[in-house]
Amino acid sequence: MSEPLTCDVVVVGAGMTGAACALYAARAGLAVTVVDRGPVAGGTTGAGEGNLLVSDKAPGPELELALLSNRLWAQVAQELGRPVEYEAKGGLVVAENPETLDGLRRFADTQRAAGVTADPVPADRLHDLEPRLAPGLAGGVRYPQDAQVMPALAAAHLLRASGARLLTGREVTRVLRTADGAVRGVRTDRGDLHAPAVVNAAGTWGGELAARAGVSLPVLPRRGFVLVTEPLPPRVRHKVYAADYVADVASDSAALQTSPVVEGTAAGPVLIGASRERVGFDRSLSLPAVRALAAGATRLFPFLSGVRALRAYAGFRPYLPDHLPAIGPDPRAPGLFHACGHEGAGIGLATGTGLLIAQALTGGTPELDLTPFRPDRFPRTTKEAEQ
Numbered sequence: 045m046s047e048p049l050t051c052d053v054v055v056v057g058a059g060m061t062g063a064a065c066a067l068y069a070a071r072a073g074l075a076v077t078v079v080d081r082g083p084v085a086g087g088t089t090g091a092g093e094g095n096l097l098v099s100d101k102a103p104g105p106e107l108e109l110a111l112l113s114n115r116l117w118a119q120v121a122q123e124l125g126r127p128v129e130y131e132a133k134g135g136l137v138v139a140e141n142p143e144t145l146d147g148l149r150r151f152a153d154t155q156r157a158a159g160v161t162a163d164p165v166p167a168d169r170l171h172d173l174e175p176r177l178a179p180g181l182a183g184g185v186r187y188p189q190d191a192q193v194m195p196a197l198a199a200a201h202l203l204r205a206s207g208a209r210l211l212t213g214r215e216v217t218r219v220l221r222t223a224d225g226a227v228r229g230v231r232t233d234r235g236d237l238h239a240p241a242v243v244n245a246a247g248t249w250g251g252e253l254a255a256r257a258g259v260s261l262p263v264l265p266r267r268g269f270v271l272v273t274e275p276l277p278p279r280v281r282h283k284v285y286a287a288d289y290v291a292d293v294a295s296d297s298a299a300l301q302t303s304p305v306v307e308g309t310a311a312g313p314v315l316i317g318a319s320r321e322r323v324g325f326d327r328s329l330s331l332p333a334v335r336a337l338a339a340g341a342t343r344l345f346p347f348l349s350g351v352r353a354l355r356a357y358a359g360f361r362p363y364l365p366d367h368l369p370a371i372g373p374d375p376r377a378p379g380l381f382h383a384c385g386h387e388g389a390g391i392g393l394a395t396g397t398g399l400l401i402a403q404a405l406t407g408g409t410p411e412l413d414l415t416p417f418r419p420d421r422f423p424r425t426t427k428e429a430e431q
Contacts, residue, residue, distance in 0.1 A: 091359025
């Protein structure tokens, strides 16, 4: 005789994606339990900048997910109000020379055809949008759909709004499966949770959780640093970044890459990114990375050279080889659903991911085609081939 069910679905991971999965699953009428070995937003979410971006995505499945998520974030922010610190500030992508500007404008043309609002900004109008930008920039593109939230707060409020049962400080040691291979819940270091569905929203550890279910998902950590300045009066109006940031996002290089990304926050500090490197889970401070961030930021905004940086922190983006997340049911383990591998875009893509997972859990027709996000799209391991 099987154990009685604890709930309808166990969501593993109390970061932003797990919180959004819990919210939309609960709204679809499911009883949800969220379990995490750490606190709410204790992983990648708590180390993020809170970006909700369409500006950095080329036409394709990820951009479609970003546009869906963008609409849902606006709705969620209206429902939850000020605590999530949602700011529809827009993004401004700037080019430092005419060649880069040509490439940026061609990129924006393709995005516009896919439903993105992308407004060209000539060089002599950049300072109307950002008065403190460096002189001599070639021009840019403004993206009014870009927005920002305070990620740790937003995740906590999404979880609260879901009404899900929250179990923190519990590590999932195994995904339980029946004799015929169907998921039957999870084993934790503090007891079993029985459910017919499990959602892998474990972020950078999504591959580890998949392995505990007997399947493979090649999630790798990609480290990034953020510099945080002293609190300032509002001086940076948009999320501002250099056009080469888009190329860095799409790159497969394991080496250190940095491109300047600067934005203010509701609380006052300016956040400075973005760096990318594959160094495993090494959290040690990288002076080359931090120096490159500071140099890039002051190149865009010279006033920052006189501002104190109070701290730098590291986070790990959950990276999959083709730069697309894994979203949806896993045919190798019926009842297992994946919602991870969003790399640096997980905050922005969380709401759309949560809705798609809820639709898949309840047998509905997903808002987007899940085929590009299939978790079994990567080459099978020898172990799986033998099963």
